[in-house]
Amino acid sequence: MSGTYLGMPAFADAAREAVGNTTLRGNLRHATHTIRAKRAKAVTEVSDWAELREAGKRIKDHTLRHLDRYLVRLEESVTAAGGVVHWAADADEANEIVTQLVKMTGETEVVKVKSMATQEIGLNEALEAEGIHAYETDLAELIVQLGKDRPSHILVPAIHRNRGEIRDIFAREMSEWGRPAPEGLTDSPAELAEAARLHLREKFLRAKVGISGANFMVAETGTLVVVESEGNGRMCLTLPETLISVVGIEKIVPTWQDLEVFLQTLPRSSTAERMNPYTSTWTGTTDQDGPGAFHLVLLDNGRTDTLADEVGRQALRCIRCSACLNVCPVYERAGGHAYGSVYPGPIGAILSPQLRGTGSEIDASLPYASSLCGACYEVCPVAIDIPEVLVHLRERVVQGGEVTREGNKVVLRPAKGHAAERAAMRAARWAFTHAGALRTGQRVASRTRRFHPRTLPGPGRAWSGTRDLPPVPAEPFRDWWQRTRGGKDGDR
Amino acid sequence: MRVALFLTCVNDTLYPDTGRAVVKLLTRLGVDVDFPMAQTCCGQAHYNTGYRREAEPLARHFSDVFGEYDAIVTPSGSCGAMVRELYPRMGERARAEGRGDTLAVTLAPVVPKTYELTEFLVDVLGVTDVGAYYPHKVTYHPTCHGLRGLGLGERPLRLLQAVKGLELVELPGADECCGFGGTFALKNPDVSAAMGADKVRNAESTGAEVLCAADNSCLMHIGGTMTRLRTGIRPVHIAEILASTEEEPAV
Numbered sequence: 001m002s003g004t005y006l007g008m009p010a011f012a013d014a015a016r017e018a019v020g021n022t023t024l025r026g027n028l029r030h031a032t033h034t035i036r037a038k039r040a041k042a043v044t045e046v047s048d049w050a051e052l053r054e055a056g057k058r059i060k061d062h063t064l065r066h067l068d069r070y071l072v073r074l075e076e077s078v079t080a081a082g083g084v085v086h087w088a089a090d091a092d093e094a095n096e097i098v099t100q101l102v103k104m105t106g107e108t109e110v111v112k113v114k115s116m117a118t119q120e121i122g123l124n125e126a127l128e129a130e131g132i133h134a135y136e137t138d139l140a141e142l143i144v145q146l147g148k149d150r151p152s153h154i155l156v157p158a159i160h161r162n163r164g165e166i167r168d169i170f171a172r173e174m175s176e177w178g179r180p181a182p183e184g185l186t187d188s189p190a191e192l193a194e195a196a197r198l199h200l201r202e203k204f205l206r207a208k209v210g211i212s213g214a215n216f217m218v219a220e221t222g223t224l225v226v227v228e229s230e231g232n233g234r235m236c237l238t239l240p241e242t243l244i245s246v247v248g249i250e251k252i253v254p255t256w257q258d259l260e261v262f263l264q265t266l267p268r269s270s271t272a273e274r275m276n277p278y279t280s281t282w283t284g285t286t287d288q289d290g291p292g293a294f295h296l297v298l299l300d301n302g303r304t305d306t307l308a309d310e311v312g313r314q315a316l317r318c319i320r321c322s323a324c325l326n327v328c329p330v331y332e333r334a335g336g337h338a339y340g341s342v343y344p345g346p347i348g349a350i351l352s353p354q355l356r357g358t359g360s361e362i363d364a365s366l367p368y369a370s371s372l373c374g375a376c377y378e379v380c381p382v383a384i385d386i387p388e389v390l391v392h393l394r395e396r397v398v399q400g401g402e403v404t405r406e407g408n409k410v411v412l413r414p415a416k417g418h419a420a421e422r423a424a425m426r427a428a429r430w431a432f433t434h435a436g437a438l439r440t441g442q443r444v445a446s447r448t449r450r451f452h453p454r455t456l457p458g459p460g461r462a463w464s465g466t467r468d469l470p471p472v473p474a475e476p477f478r479d480w481w482q483r484t485r486g487g488k489d490g491d492r
Numbered sequence: 493m494r495v496a497l498f499l500t501c502v503n504d505t506l507y508p509d510t511g512r513a514v515v516k517l518l519t520r521l522g523v524d525v526d527f528p529m530a531q532t533c534c535g536q537a538h539y540n541t542g543y544r545r546e547a548e549p550l551a552r553h554f555s556d557v558f559g560e561y562d563a564i565v566t567p568s569g570s571c572g573a574m575v576r577e578l579y580p581r582m583g584e585r586a587r588a589e590g591r592g593d594t595l596a597v598t599l600a601p602v603v604p605k606t607y608e609l610t611e612f613l614v615d616v617l618g619v620t621d622v623g624a625y626y627p628h629k630v631t632y633h634p635t636c637h638g639l640r641g642l643g644l645g646e647r648p649l650r651l652l653q654a655v656k657g658l659e660l661v662e663l664p665g666a667d668e669c670c671g672f673g674g675t676f677a678l679k680n681p682d683v684s685a686a687m688g689a690d691k692v693r694n695a696e697s698t699g700a701e702v703l704c705a706a707d708n709s710c711l712m713h714i715g716g717t718m719t720r721l722r723t724g725i726r727p728v729h730i731a732e733i734l735a736s737t738e739e740e741p742a743v
Contacts, residue, residue, distance in 0.1 A: 012679060333686045377640070421541070426546060480511075
């Protein structure tokens with residue numbers, strides 16, 4: 001994935017900073033709780049939500065099971081409709097393909113539709129290195145780009161910013177990139193939107209190359225679908241002469257009819273809208289209308305490896321709605337940046353360590369960035385059992401084992417830094433399979449209880465830094481049970 | 493019906509009062525409950541931290557200890573969910589790894605017989621009024637594995653609503669996790685503590701004297717946070733409220 005995130009500290013360290021930042025906590029709390037409540041309302045309006053969820057899951061599972069077939073079908077359809085299909089095994093290949101395609105047009109500027117796939121591969125940075133300026137046109141992505149910031153949410157990338165911060169960024173940065181912000185800009189939403197509109201209009205009308213991702217690709221017709229709510233996407237998809245779309249291979253659906261399910265579940269799950277405002281579809285090229293050249297870059301970048309894992313592959317069902325982020329109590333407090341990936345929140349915690357592997361410190365810590373409360377699974381419109389995959393990836397971290405990397409089976413060694421924990425788990429397992437040993441331990445704890453401190457030193461501070469320890473009782477339950485014959489000899 | 497109490501290792505070691513309350517409550521309702529002395533731990537902490545293979549002997553041990561009973565009652569939503577949701581999954585994983593059906597077959601019998609306490613009361617015994625008396629203002633926190641894992645739904649609330657003298661007040665943000673999460677509390681202490689503090693502030697805002705839940709692991713975290721933040725509210729397991737009567741009131 002993007003080099004922007006290399007060298008991230010492990011999740012717990014990054015989260016510590018976010019937890020202490022009261023402005024950020026306030027922004028996130030307000031935003032996630034608002035979207036959360038709206039989504040809940042939008043979902044209850046649909047009487048067959050459970051069936052739609054199950055249908056979405058099945059369509060995705062079916063497509064993933066036959067992905068090889070559907071990818072070839074898609075390539076045929078797109079080619080027949082006048083598009084050109086490119087295959088990219090990883091981020092570097094995809095960036096190279098896109099860079100060459102832009103260079104062939106002779107242009108040095110591109111406008112972009114909001115796209116997670118291009119964020120994932122760090123396309124903007126790769127283009128910049130070749131002297132090509134990529135302009136984000138989604139309002140929130142524009143805020144992030146102007147602020148030289150990183151997105152912290154899949155759907156609402158600037159969720160960590162409030163209106164005042166956005167005003168300051170616009171007033172300070174817009175002139176560097178193009179049309180400056182109007183004089184005396186305030187933090188009223190209408191004024192901020194107008195400033196962005198004026199700034200972006202110039203870019204839309206000038207750009208000869210547009211770059212997008214896609215929410216769906218329909219195999220039977222070769223149609224791509226972008227779902228957005230500002231209309232900037234449609235500008236980028238229709239005005240330029242050349243359109244390049246970078247899309248993850250898991251975004252296929254077999255037929256148009258399958259869209260029926262997702263165009264109901266995606267808007268309600270993500271923005272809590274009953275119907276999506278701007279749904280753009282295009283099939284190859286059309287004479288004298290829209291871009292005359294269309295390139296589709298199909299991106300693997302770890303997806304085939306993820307597909308090889310029986311438990312983890314369900315993460316590929318994800319339609320990037322963000323409902324799991326908005327209900328996650330950990331995301332709400334840690335913020336998106338702590339996840340060290342363009343995919344934050346619960347879905348990111350299972351996607352990043354699979355797409356990138358568990359080799360880095362941040363990726364090995366992500367499976368633990370959850371209390372396993374299950375709220376994410378409950379709201380997921382394609383029923384990804386995120387807690388199940390989190391635990392599965394924890395196993396991969398602490399126990400190692402066979403995984404697929406770059407198409408090859410490799411055996412991972414257990415991650416470093418878990419030796420003490422592993423020993424403790426083994427010791428506990430031994431004690432718990434020897435009831436006598438457990439009892440001895442309990443008695444020692446009970447008899448020495450007057451000497452127990454209220455707080456713990458060293459690693460124990462992780463608990464007692466913020467929480468008192470529970471007092472140890474005078475006798476464990478099992479001793480009371482035996483002494484009183486289950487209370488038959490009196491309660492005390 | 494032969495009924496066994498699976499108290500859980502945490503309750504056995506740290507919260508024997510909860511165990512005594514369950515025994516008192518079930519005895520009062522005419523259930524002759526047994527406590528098999530060989531019981532230890534369901535393996536949840538091992539499993540959820542990524543040590544599935546270390547959890548397997550504990551699951552087999554659980555099955556050995558409790559297999560012969562007709563019903564296994566546990567005053568813990570998360571340990572109940574471990575047996576009901578995750579034991580079948582452990583069996584499936586072993587099978588997928590080419591280790592045959594042995595684990596799945598060994599664990600299968602205990603899965604449908606394991607009940608969280610409030611499920612056992614409402615679904616098996618068919619009671620919601622257990623004849624309890626508890627003259628306090630109480631708010632209820634539905635713990636995650638009870639709420640979303642086992643689907644306890646309204647059962648605990650119905651039981652609490654039937655308690656004489658008890659004033660039940662709604663907890664804002666009730667369905668949000670308290671931040672315990674087993675080893676999560678140690679691996680991500682800052683986020684865990686922030687979640688705990690928010691939960692405690694929400695509980696305080698209700699004016700309740702007692703925060704009640706059906707899982708002492710969560711209450712250990714919430715209670716530890718409450719005393720550290722010097723709040724007046726205290727954590728009490730639902731079994732202790734339901735066991736309390738006018739003759740023998742719990743404090």
